[in-house]
Amino acid sequence: MFRLAHFSDPHLHFAAPPPRLGERLSKRSLSRLSWSRGRRELQSPQVLAAAVADVRAHAPDHWLISGDITNFSLPGEFVAAGHWLASLGDPYNVSVVPGNHDALVPVPLTDGWGHWQPWMTGDDGRAAFPYLRVRGELALIGLSSAVPTAPGLASGQLGRAQLDALAALLADLGARGLARVVALHHPPADGVVRRRKALDDRTALRAVIAEHGAELLLHGHSRDARFDPVAGPNGLVPVLGVPSVSAIPNPKDEGGRWNLLGFERIDGRWTIEVTARRWNPAAQAFVAAGGYRLR
Numbered sequence: 001m002f003r004l005a006h007f008s009d010p011h012l013h014f015a016a017p018p019p020r021l022g023e024r025l026s027k028r029s030l031s032r033l034s035w036s037r038g039r040r041e042l043q044s045p046q047v048l049a050a051a052v053a054d055v056r057a058h059a060p061d062h063w064l065i066s067g068d069i070t071n072f073s074l075p076g077e078f079v080a081a082g083h084w085l086a087s088l089g090d091p092y093n094v095s096v097v098p099g100n101h102d103a104l105v106p107v108p109l110t111d112g113w114g115h116w117q118p119w120m121t122g123d124d125g126r127a128a129f130p131y132l133r134v135r136g137e138l139a140l141i142g143l144s145s146a147v148p149t150a151p152g153l154a155s156g157q158l159g160r161a162q163l164d165a166l167a168a169l170l171a172d173l174g175a176r177g178l179a180r181v182v183a184l185h186h187p188p189a190d191g192v193v194r195r196r197k198a199l200d201d202r203t204a205l206r207a208v209i210a211e212h213g214a215e216l217l218l219h220g221h222s223r224d225a226r227f228d229p230v231a232g233p234n235g236l237v238p239v240l241g242v243p244s245v246s247a248i249p250n251p252k253d254e255g256g257r258w259n260l261l262g263f264e265r266i267d268g269r270w271t272i273e274v275t276a277r278r279w280n281p282a283a284q285a286f287v288a289a290g291g292y293r294l295r
Helices: 027-042 045-058 075-088 113-119 160-175 202-212
Strands: 002-007 062-065 094-096 131-135 138-142 179-183 216-219 230-232 235-237 239-241 257-266 269-280 285-294
Touching (some): 002 045, 002 179, 045 257, 075 094, 094 138, 160 202, 202 230
Parallel strands (some): 002 062, 062 094, 179 216, 216 239
Antiparallel strands (some): 002 257, 230 235, 257 269
16 A cells, blocks of 8 residues: 655745835735735644654655745745655655745745655656646646736646646556646635635636546635535546644634555455544644545
8 A cells, every 4th residue: 555645735834035125016916915914823844843753753655745834935945844844754755736825925936845855746857737746556646837927816727738638647657557646825716715816717727627537636725624526537537625733723724634544456446545634732742633545
């Protein structure tokens, strides 16, 4: 059994320098305001550290982080996040896709995602989306739905080039019989988040999945745990989302949670064992939140 740990939206704490004059009317300024008015207290470094320790204790074969590692897309944040990613282990065993907070405003590659390239590079050595990482019989396809948007929006977009490349990958990997896992930040299904936070071309993404199939889609961005299957060529394709792994439970956030996913071929069909782990404030630890099997 290949075991994949999935968590999302760590929102690392970062002592951001005072905003420069040009930033005071930017989207970063609005994000800083939201952070200072309560989000800082709800995103706990202690909960995140406990989550990382819990994942380590379960010794997965691979880690997947589906975006929103930063808060303001500041150059210093990308550097600090790179150090944090390095602390998780060998980049061969850790994969990342970016979220909307990682593309809050346009940032040059050398100041931004360039610091994360070891975790967002495919087996072919190219740092481009979609990337493909094959580990055993699991094929992980990383998509980027992270694009800069206007103030007040947190939406995402894949674009035609990514969707066409995804279709070709899914067709090839399906013919090879691999377990195809597609990772992105924004939810593919309708109604999961409000329109201003949704994936703009989710209908086009679902059309690709309906034609070529996949074994599993994973996302973050939603503030609660999600199971929103979409149509595939031979039935439904499961879609699992997780809330922020570092969130303290509150009226808007379910609280820290991550999933351990075990992939095994049984009687010629892929089976996925899902074990959910959630933050328990009383125990000050992550505890079992249930489990189930997908076939």
